[in-house]
Amino acid sequence: MPNQLTDHVTLRHGATLNNRIVMSPMQTHSGLKGGFASDDTIQYYSARSRAAGMLITEFHYVSENGGPAYVPGYPEQLGAYSDAHLEGLRKTVQALKKDGNKAILQIHHAGRAAVGRHVNGLDVVAPSAIDFSFLDYPVRELTITEIDDIILDFGKATKRAIDAGFDGVEIHGANHYLIQQFFSKLSNLRTDKWGGSLNKRMAFPLAVVKEVKAIVDEYAPKGFIIGYRISPEELHGKNVGYDYTEALTLISEVIKYELDYIHLSLWAGYNSKPENSEKSYAELFKEILDDKTKLLIVGGIFGEDTATDAIENYADLIAVARGTLIDPNFAKKVTEGKGDTILHKISPETVEYSHLTPGLLEAFSREDSLGLPPLPGGETIRHLHTGKYDI
Structure with a gap:
């Protein structure tokens, strides 16, 4: 019998999901300065407690030099880089779990x-000091000590996730x-x-996985879930950061740490293919996973069909x-x-039902959707844009 959306799913380490639907991690444009959760953050996640059987938060940066990644002027990205963030993390997880679904912190x-x-x-750090044409600021190469510290920071953020619930x-x-930057x-x-050959470019991602698993x-209590998200290729015309065969090699090593799932970020749609592949x-990724590692995919899902x-x-x-931005239920x-x-x-009639944060409403009511993939029907809410966050 084929999989059903309403199936209960038991993951490798014992956690059981109420269904096969997952809320994808999406930036809420709701954070306060320093990466702290706001009332808007909590209200947004509370409204989505029944959006899926597993609810993944937006990305939370784990090191003080790891963020915020956001559009200046808009509310900031959320953080998990200090114990001061624990109060907001606890409120977030309580909002997400109030209807019995699983809550995952993306780090x-x-x-x-x-x-x-x-x-x-402040200086912006990266694996290498490259003058990227798409950035209007320089980046500094990370030192060995800084790399070691960031790996530990992923573990510390994991401990905060455990402590927060x-x-x-x-x-x-x-x-x-950053993890993809090291791999590319x-x-x-x-x-x-930390760089050069494929094996050396895999070293940082694998070190992070190892540290998180150790923590x-x-x-963690029994059943604590670990997932890893990857873009299956990095292609920019003839410039190739890595192709799917290299990504398969990386994930073949990642799953040796007995993760619960691998999450493919598929911008071209859930059924998209590499060029020249049948x-x-x-x-392709399903073929290399063991029978206990679940495959999670995302891209172009707006309805039950x-x-x-x-x-x-x-x-x-x-x-x-x-x-789930459009329909929180x-x-x-x-x-x-x-x-x-x-x-x-x-x-305009469904905006209140959708419970978007003020930042998201401003983003999606812009003509350019702030660089995000536009919402279907977005053209109908252009008149709601106030420009209060625009610089």
Whole structure:
């Protein structure tokens, strides 16, 4: 019998999800200065406690030099780099878990994308000091000591997730942030143990996974979930940071640490394929996973029909991103047999129901959606844009 969206799913270490739907991590544009959760943050996550069986927070930066990655003028990215963030983390997880679903903290370091450091007159760090044409600020190469500290910071953030009451963490190794920067030969030009050959470019991602797993093994309750997110390729025309074959090599090593799931970030859609491949990314990665590591995919899911196709034909779990921005009750409607009532477009009439943060409403009511993939129906809410965060 094929997978059903409403199946209960037991993960490797014993956690059971209420269904196969996952809320994808998405920046809420709601943080206070220093990466602290705001009332808007808590209200946003509280409204989405029934969006999925597993709810992944937006990225939280784990080191003081790891963020914020945000558009200046807008509310900041959230952080988990100090114990001072614990109060906000506890409020966030309580909001997410109030209806019995699992809450995952996504942990992250922005590397060169930590624009907030530049705005505040601080140096921005990366694997290598490269003059990137798309940045209007310089980046500094990380020292060996700083790299070691960041690895430990991923572990410390994991401990905070445990202490706050989260059910797991997701290591953000995708979307051109620091872990991917180390893995990419376009952004990692190092000649020490952290760069050069494929094995050396894999060293930082694997060191982070090892540290997170060690903290979980020592401090977490039984069933604590660990996931790893990856962009399956980094292609910029003829410039290749890595291709899917190298990503498969990395994930083959990652799963040796007995993670619960691998999360593919698929911008071209859940069924997208590499160029000149008969198989989808999902099929290619599924082939290398052991039978206890679940495959989670995301991309282009706005309704029950596409979610069902993804689960029946491609993966164990399906993440819904913009679909849960538009309809915070996505999974609730599916599990109650009301999938045909899921909202597929935003409109002036549904904005209040969608419970977007003020920052997200400002972002998605801009013509450029602040660089985010636009919401279906976004053109209907242009008149709601006030410009209060625009510089």
